[in-house]
Amino acid sequence: ATGPTLAASAQQAVGDPMILEPRPWSTKLGYPVAFKPYGQPSPFEANLQRRQSPGLTQTTQASVSFAPLQGFFGIITPSGLHFERHHQGWVDVDPEQHRLMVNGMVEEAKVYTMDDLMRLPSVSRIHFIECGANTGMEWGNAAVPTVQYTHGMLSCCEFTGVPLKVLLDDCGADIKNAQFVLAEGNDGSSMTRTISMEAALDDVLVAWGMNGEMLRPENGYPLRLVVPGVQGVSWVKWLRRIEVGDKPWNSKDEASHYVDMMPDGIHRQYTSIQECKSVITSPSGGQALMGKGFYNVSGLAWSGRGKIKQVDVSFDAGRNWKTARLETPVLDKCLTRFNIDWVWDGSPVILQSRATDSTGFVQPRYRQLREVRGTRSTYHNNAIQSWQVAQSGEVFNVQMD
Amino acid sequence: ATGPTLAASAQQAVGDPMILEPRPWSTKLGYPVAFKPYGQPSPFEANLQRRQSPGLTQTTQASVSFAPLQGFFGIITPSGLHFERHHQGWVDVDPEQHRLMVNGMVEEAKVYTMDDLMRLPSVSRIHFIECGANTGMEWGNAAVPTVQYTHGMLSCCEFTGVPLKVLLDDCGADIKNAQFVLAEGNDGSSMTRTISMEAALDDVLVAWGMNGEMLRPENGYPLRLVVPGVQGVSWVKWLRRIEVGDKPWNSKDEASHYVDMMPDGIHRQYTSIQECKSVITSPSGGQALMGKGFYNVSGLAWSGRGKIKQVDVSFDAGRNWKTARLETPVLDKCLTRFNIDWVWDGSPVILQSRATDSTGFVQPRYRQLREVRGTRSTYHNNAIQSWQVAQSGEVFNVQMD
Amino acid sequence: DNAAATKYGVGRPATETELKAWDIDVRPDFKGLPKGSGTIDQGADIWDSTCASCHGSFGESNSVFTPLVGGTTLDDIVTGRVAALTGGGQPSRTTLMKVPTVSTLWDYIHRAMPWDNPKSLEPDEVYAVLAYLLNLAEIVPSDFTLSNENIAQVQEKMPNRNGMKSWEGLWKVDGKPDTGNVICTSDCVTADQPSSTLPPQARNTHGDLAAQMRIVGPVRGVNTQAPALS
Amino acid sequence: DNAAATKYGVGRPATETELKAWDIDVRPDFKGLPKGSGTIDQGADIWDSTCASCHGSFGESNSVFTPLVGGTTLDDIVTGRVAALTGGGQPSRTTLMKVPTVSTLWDYIHRAMPWDNPKSLEPDEVYAVLAYLLNLAEIVPSDFTLSNENIAQVQEKMPNRNGMKSWEGLWKVDGKPDTGNVICTSDCVTADQPSSTLPPQARNTHGDLAAQMRIVGPVRGVNTQAPALS
Ligand code: HEC
Ligand code: HEC
Ligand SMILES: [Ca+2]
Ligand SMILES: [Ca+2]
Ligand SMILES: [Ca+2]
Ligand SMILES: [Ca+2]
Ligand SMILES: [Ca+2]
Ligand SMILES: [Ca+2]
Ligand SMILES: [Co+2]
Ligand SMILES: [Co+2]
Structure with missing residues (x-):
């Protein structure tokens, strides 16, 4: 009966030093206005950068840097x-x-x-x-x-x-x-x-x-x-x-x-339009869930042909689907943020999102895309993305046919 | 018959050095991607900064820095x-x-x-x-x-x-x-x-x-x-x-x-809500129009009670009004950008904008505001703003009763 | 075990000690006010060492902030309305001309003052320095000891205690506006001349406006170091 | 005096010289192609001095860009379809395996190459260096002089000239999609296992992912310098 549990609860009865010991920011005078005439993100956000994909291009001027979607909220890109x-x-x-x-x-x-x-x-x-x-x-x-x-x-x-x-x-x-x-x-x-x-x-x-x-x-x-x-x-x-x-x-x-x-x-040639597509950005590949329990699964959907009408999310690799909430405004040829409640029970699972646009077009599975376009067309991959959550909580990029 | 006009038209027949002499940016290899992992505005935009109003506050930490609305587009604030x-x-x-x-x-x-x-x-x-x-x-x-x-x-x-x-x-x-x-x-x-x-x-x-x-x-x-x-x-x-x-x-x-x-x-006390208000941001005080002719007069409207329903603009100090175009989306408790065509004939003129919100409330004139609230209430000044365009093109802040 | 925890399972109960550390707000009904007391003498020492550098020896300075003290009379203490707010004599509205509730001052000094070292005062020190300020405004006598026991009586002497009203028009979403206008589109009544124009000297008080605006576009910033364009 | 100028009164007519300076695009029907010519010998000199450092002596390098030349056959020149695009033999798709129109190469070399000194080539030089590339791919013989007069005939020998089609499905706003899905909500048909999973070595090819994600929030970046979580 004496052990870490009791010790923890004793400490709990006192409380969190982050509350009990005043933090410097609440006991000092802060920085002046216009200290930064053009503001910057907090240094604590420095991990979120545009990055190249190593080996993708031979030069850095004919190349691409990717936006850190895993850290974005809403629809506006900073x-x-x-x-x-x-x-x-x-x-x-x-x-x-x-x-x-x-x-x-x-x-x-x-x-x-x-x-x-x-x-x-x-x-x-x-x-x-x-x-x-x-x-x-x-x-x-x-x-x-x-x-x-x-x-x-x-x-x-x-x-x-x-x-x-x-x-x-x-x-x-x-x-x-x-x-x-x-x-x-x-x-x-x-x-x-x-x-x-x-x-x-x-x-x-x-x-x-x-x-x-x-x-x-x-x-x-x-x-x-x-x-x-x-x-x-x-x-x-x-x-x-x-x-x-x-x-x-x-x-x-x-x-x-x-x-x-x-x-x-x-x-x-002249394959211009970006067809309807979606992706879950949180949780997503390379992340780990912080234990079982409730999560707000969040992602983005878009269509080059109009508005997003509906986004469905599957928590079992595509067998069953639930309709996500769409954040407003839902605009033409614009990202739409979707969110959906989820309780993770700690078992391995595969997450997918599937968007439908105002023309009625439904985002295809990989099999449906590849049946028509093969695997070497480079452009316009709008297949349903799958994220595999391992029992450890680590999320991996996988593909479901 | 020989004079600047002819010289100018001869030069015109040749053309603009900005076109005829290749600019460095079109004859060189540019910067790599992710050169700035977190990007910045062009150095040519450096004039647009947050600034304090000299003398407004006694310290810089209990103070305010103002956003340069004169340079903004649309509704999103960088x-x-x-x-x-x-x-x-x-x-x-x-x-x-x-x-x-x-x-x-x-x-x-x-x-x-x-x-x-x-x-x-x-x-x-x-x-x-x-x-x-x-x-x-x-x-x-x-x-x-x-x-x-x-x-x-x-x-x-x-x-x-x-x-x-x-x-x-x-x-x-x-x-x-x-x-x-x-x-x-x-x-x-x-x-x-x-x-x-x-x-x-x-x-x-x-x-x-x-x-x-x-x-x-x-x-x-x-x-x-x-x-x-x-x-x-x-x-x-x-x-x-x-x-x-x-x-x-x-x-x-x-x-x-x-x-x-x-x-x-x-x-x-507890005067929380920001009532319906609008302002023309271009042209506005401290600017000068670049000669007679066509202008896109642009501004912002907002209401703490709902959506913007209509914005009217007057080019004659409030005698006659025309309804401006509202950019989409028009959202609840959100800025709405308005634009309206205008041809300046070079004579002095006073510009005003007047917003109406979804509750039917119409932005008041200074007289209407002051009749109720006097001139010393500090907060919640949502009166119609007037900009006086002088014959020189210089724009001055004035108030119309 | 609350229903909420079952729903999301995030967060945890706050401990008593944590509540004590952070739940420091003091309301007009003195809910949240800790026990304690302080004399004006004690307050004067704290004031001189800790507050006067910014607010002046008598709370009269406006070098880092508007004056705290001044503009109230013994008569105001009786009526609970600061007469100078309607007259025009007093150059600025001091804190004690405005603040209707003594709790506000206790709460704010405790959480935020001294400005460069906030949350450094113990409750007794807050009582003392507040007593000193109230005495400067002649709200309490110079031998007064302010405490949680008598603060409610001090409230009854606040000079502007009757000088504020809660304004539902701008509090409730469907509050009734007290101003407004009507949409008129042509031949509307309007003055012939501006009632106010930017004073010529104000054209340049904010520096060179040309340096504050975009260098291209339909309009340009005017060089306000030079005379107005003509 | 155009109607438009009356409307907004902004902008001004472009001069002939200005149009000549900027209207440099060359279309598949050779509209916009300047007169001129160049031999393969001339082209070889330009190539070796100006292009080979990036693209390799024979346009085969993939050190700064995918190869320009390679993977096309004499047979392709006859059929106008590059056979290697369907077989799997050729490791990469070279430029000449793809580009159906010779105008594209003329236009692009003229406007953008050499990459670090674009717009430095005169039309004759573009004809010459393009002739050199075409000869490397055995599209023209080694004594060939490419000119505005004969370029249309060269077009008839481009190896992949029949290998592209304009795809209206993704060009027109109401274009017909060639893929799609149906909304199924329960007990949908799906595979039991992923058809592909991230190869273990790829987990770390992009560096430490923990350093690429926010340090707070519902999920964290995984330290991919360490083995997978378990
Ligand atoms: C370093 C400067 C500085 C010191 C020291 C300082 N103050 Fe202040 N005080 C300020 C400033 C600046 C403000 C206004 C803050 C704001 O705008 O919110 C202020 C505000 C106040 C106010 C509220 C006034 C109002 O109307 O909002 C009170 C009361 C006050 N101070 C009391 C004190 C007391 C008591 C002390 C000492 C224990 C003290 N101050 C020490 C700078 C100081
Ligand atoms: C400093 C390096 C460099 C030099 C020198 C250079 N190139 Fe390139 N070239 C490139 C790169 C990189 C690309 C790809 C650009 C892109 O991605 O848009 C390219 C693209 C091309 C292409 C288009 C290939 C395709 O499929 O898109 C052609 C044709 C070409 N170069 C020809 C030339 C010729 C001819 C010269 C000399 C006159 C030359 N290059 C000099 C780097 C170079
Ligand atoms: Ca409380
Ligand atoms: Ca103490
Ligand atoms: Ca300039
Ligand atoms: Ca052309
Ligand atoms: Ca030459
Ligand atoms: Ca951490
Ligand atoms: Co691209
Ligand atoms: Co404020």
Whole structure:
């Protein structure tokens, strides 16, 4: 009857030193306001960084850094942790020196300064951006340990800019005969991408704002194209030119990359739209649960075709499913945060989430995806993600057929 | 016939050196990914900082730094530019050492670690936070030059946390007899504020997340109360305790500050809710328009009582009004961005915005506010803001009765 | 074993010692007030050594904060309304002109003062220094010992005890607004001229505004080191 | 005087010189292709001095990027389909195994290569170095001069020119999905075991995961320098 239990309860009767011994922060005068004119996260949050996946790319300038989804809340991506994908490194453009040219099938080709553009009627909207290669390392098999690397080429911000349609109208674009626009960047690669006129006239923005401030340099400061629902590479950064045309351009990233190889060796081109997808971010790979009991299982769902209608979660590897709560607002082509209660009984279990969008499309299982697309198409892996919780509480990346 | 016009047009025929002479960023290899594991704004944006208003406070730790609203887009406030208001400085709390106690009229007083709290069912919502003293310097007369100082004790973020109701239930709070909760911080001042049980059971959150990551230290890391619609001082930072009670506490900031003095010398207490208000942020005081012509006039509207229903803008000092476009989403107790087209003909003009919320309340004119509340009540100045555009294009802060 | 614990199983009961450590709030009805007492003499020593550097020897300083003491009269102590709040004589509203409840001061000094060393005062010390402040305002006589026993009587002498009212209009979600406007869209009544314009000297009190605004865009910050644009 | 200018009055007409400077894109139908030509010999010099350091002497290197050349056959040049894409022999998909249009290479080399000095090549130099690459893949003979006149004929020999199709399902907003699932909620068909689990060695390839996750919260990063938890 004398032992650790009693000792612990005796200590308990006294209490927690974190309460009984005043902490320094409650017994001192703190730091002044504007001590940091531009604030930073707490040093205790330093583990949450953008990171590269070792061995994924041969260089660091034609590469990707992944966003730490495992640590995110809600739907807004902190701008400092927005994923990066560059093809020739990122650049620090002087906004006073920046120009946008609109040419091609227009009445009059025009040049705009940033001052010009920012005078035009602008809109603000929250949208996700996902690289077409997100989850690409997982096409063949479970390959990387955490959700940062499986799904971290994904971010979601509030963007502000002028609708591309306003500029097309301003230049008198020949909307009847033109079917495409080319977007071109002003970095070393002067990245070019073909955008459908359908999107250009619908919800594409020529954006300068991201999460309330100007775009970050890594994300295209001072100007980038925002193409809601479409893969990130089409959101051309450091945007310098829009050309209106009647044929697609087959640019390098439409002819050698961002093409999806099918089992018969044929590549699909112009696979732009990011279809409905979801992932549980907590708990997720590389984490350990802190014992049995209640958990708030949380994750993200999105669709390039519209809104999220429903997210179901399975705690038994896909046999039974429960519908999760969706946080508001639920927006078009935007991340939606879902949450669901769970009590872990300590036995091994596999967690999955399955999203349905407003078109009725239901996120596929790996088997359903691979039956059509094989395992070597690199892009557009939107299969249901499975996390295996071991008896130890450690969570592993696994795939269920 | 020979003169600057011809020279300019000859130069024009050649073109802009910004286009003709390749810029360094388009002829070099850029920086690698994850060069900044946690990214920063462009150095060209360095002017946009949180700033103090000289002479407003006697110390820098019981003070305020204002958010640069003049540079913001959309509704999300970048976390690094969130306004600050501290009473005893801000502190850097170790989240592993942080505790939340719930006591008072509960079945069982309890202590939670951050680990405990973050296991509970959480929600994410976008809300504005406005200091009750925002625009306080303007009660008597036009006093400060820019919107950063007139309205910059205002921010809007996505918050994530557990509903306070979940904790009250978890401790078995006596909701029938208790009418109030006390929230207490863990900084030097251990700030206390009385919250109505009505709010506590409705939409109050015990939050750790802000804009997708943990709260910033200046904003209460690791835990703050989020009291939608209610003045910022009630959003207790570094939250360490919740007490359930049957009477209000009359804490220092409910008995000496954040009390509104009426013309008869009587102070109103427990004036929590921030009523419907709006302001044009571009153009605004201290700015100059770059010549005649088209402008996108942009601003913010909000109400602590619900959603924004309508914002009207006047370009003639309040004689005639046009309804502005509202950006989506329009959310409860959240900033709403409005935009409206305007062509400036170069003559002097006064700009105003007037918001209406979902309760039908219309933002008052200065005369309407002062008729009831006089000019010395410090808090809750939600009068219509006027910006006077001089013929020079320079914009001045003025007040219209 | 509470129902809640069964539901989520997180958190644990607070111990008595923990409650004692943190449950320090004092309400207007003196719930939470610890026993103790202190004399004005004791208070004067504490004040001079620990408080006066910021608040001034008589609580009159406004160098680090607005004055604590001043602006109240013996008459106010009788009426419970500070007359100077309606007159215009007093340059600033001191703490004792506003605070209606003595509990507020006890609670706040105990939790937050001295500012640079908060939570360092024992209850007896708080009684003493508060007694000193109350005596400065002539609310209590100079031989007074303030204690948990007599503090309720002191409350009856607080100069502004009747000077505040709880305002439901801004407390309840459906509170009735006391101001408002109507939507008028054309030919609305309005003044011809601004009732107030930014004083010319205030244009530059916040520094060079050009350095506080974005360097590109539809509008630019004005260099307020130079005269107004013309 | 366009209608648009009347509306917003911002922006200005682009000049011919400006258009020439920036309108550099080359389409599959060779719209935008500047006149010029280059021989394989010229190309070899440029290649060796300017490209080989990254891409290897024969475009075979994968040290800074996947190989440009390799994996295509004379047979592919006839069929316009790269057979190795269906077989499994070739370790990686080279550029010339994929790119269907020669315009793509001209355009991209001209705008972006050499990687560390982009936009430094004149059109003739681009023709030359592209000719060199095409010759490495045996698409053109070694005495070939590539020019704007004959590039359309070279297009007819691109090994994978028939190997791509435009996929409307993921291009049009109302494109028809080629995959999908149905909502099943109970007793759904599912495999008993994972079809793939993270290989044990992959648990640690990304470093210590405990250092990549928040230090508080419901879950913690696992120290993957140590063996798996048990
Ligand atoms: C280092 C400076 C400093 C010292 C020392 C100090 N104070 Fe203060 N005191 C302040 C400041 C600054 C404030 C205002 C804090 C705020 O804005 O919330 C304040 C506020 C107060 C208030 C509340 C006034 C009001 O109207 O809100 C009281 C009462 C008070 N002090 C009493 C004391 C006493 C008693 C002591 C000594 C035991 C003391 N102070 C020591 C700086 C100081
Ligand atoms: C300093 C290194 C470097 C040099 C020098 C260089 N390249 Fe490259 N090259 C790269 C990298 C890295 C990429 C991939 C860029 C990306 O991911 O978008 C690339 C891509 C390419 C591609 C496109 C391949 C594809 O499938 O996308 C071609 C063609 C090419 N280079 C040709 C050349 C030629 C011709 C030269 C010389 C004139 C050259 N390169 C010089 C590094 C280099
Ligand atoms: Ca208490
Ligand atoms: Ca003592
Ligand atoms: Ca400038
Ligand atoms: Ca062109
Ligand atoms: Ca040359
Ligand atoms: Ca730890
Ligand atoms: Co990509
Ligand atoms: Co405040």
